[in-house]
Amino acid sequence: MKAFVLRSYGSPDALQLTEIDKPVPAAGEVLVRVRATSVQPYDWHLMRGEPYIARLMGGGPGLFGPKIRILGADIAGQVEAVGRDVTEFRPGDEVYGMPKQGGFAEYACVPAGELVPKPKNLSFDQAAAVPMAAGTALLGLRDDGRIQPGQDVLVNGASGGVGTFAVQLAKAFGARVTAVCGTRNVELVRSLGADEVVDYTAEDFTRRGRRYDLLLDCAGSHPASAYRRALAPKGALVIVGGPGGRWLQPMGRIISALAASPFVSQRTALTDVVRCTENKRNLTTLAELIEDGRLTPVIDRSYPFEEIPEAIVYQEQGHATGKVVITV
Structure with a gap:
């Protein structure tokens, strides 16, 4: 099969399109013919091995070289074969999931617990846009x-991959939603259900005098002290993303926010979908919302498989509206 293999840290050029053996599913695994995947910050952080401090962590990308050789955290495709003890899937089933690696290939072996049936009303491209971004938004808001x-x-950063799902999910949970985005995305975000949209190029939402019960930060555009000005006395700040950096950021900003939380009345939390142990349940919840028409993926661009490096270059620029997907 063809796969983009990461042999050393670096730019998207470090991804080499290579012919390798098709994997064989072990016990409890499913071999999926990948029909679509997506690109996101998780992938390029692993690709570059940044921030560098993450290399020192047990679950990090690897100290001297990448632990994960085939990136691609989200997949949508068809079951090709199943390993021993797998009873819930059969060849031909259409599935989607978040194996956290392996999507940048024509086939991937995925633990059965990381897959659920693909929503019937989504194409493979649309389904591949869902798992990590929507799962992050779900955990950030609900949990x-x-x-x-x-x-x-x-929702700060409402037009990005996580943000577009967060706006819709917050409405599905019955909240009144204020969305923050740039000028060109105001109408899109409003169409997703936002009750009010703040154009950050014209107004600083932390200085409006409004107080919110929950602030989901997908952008990292302000320090935590500024966010607290916009929170109710017992409000919650949930950090799910932000601009990166080679050495510490966004971890430095996150650590600073968490360190101050014991001394203020507002609660601070960090959402990390990668370490979630209930992805199957969450993916099922998302599929139900999608099939009910309450959640729809927003796709900025779709690239062919051979152009994965170009797709990552575009995604790294940080201007994508919604998700960037790959058709395999």
Whole structure:
């Protein structure tokens, strides 16, 4: 099969399109013919081995070289074969999931627990846009943010991959949603259900005098102290992303926010979907919302498989509206 293999840290040019053996599913695994995948910050952080401090961590990308050789955290495709003890899938089943690696290839072996049936009303490209971004938004709002009906919720970075899902999910949970984005995406974000849209090029939402019960930060555009100005006294700040850096960021900003949280009345949480142990349940929840028409992926661009490096270059620029997907 063809796969983009990462042999050393570097730019997208470090990804080499290579012919390798098709994997064989072990016990509890499913061999998936990948029909679509997506690119996201998780992939290029692993590709570059940044921030460098992450290389020192047990679950990090690897100290001297990449642990994960085939990137691609999201997949959508068809079951090709199943390993021993797998009973819930059969060859030909259409599935989607978040194996966290292996999507940048024509076939991938995925633990059965990381897959669920693909939503019937989505194409493979659309389904591949969902798992990591929508899963992050779901965990950030429901689990870490403890969202409740009737709350005032602000989504900062509402036009990105996580943000476009977060706006829709917050509405599905019964919240009043204020979305922050740039000028060109105001109408799109409003169409996703936002009750109010703030154009960050014209107004600083942290200085409007409005207070929110929950602030989901997907952009990292302000320090935590500024976010707290926009929070109710018992509000919650949930950090799910932000601009990167070679050495420490965004971890430095996150650590600073968490360190201050014991000394303020507002709660601070960090959402890390990669370490979630209930992806199957969450993917099923997302599929139900999608099939009910309450959640729809927003796709900025679609690239052919051979142009994965170009897709990563575009995604790294940080201007994508919604998701960037790959047709395999």
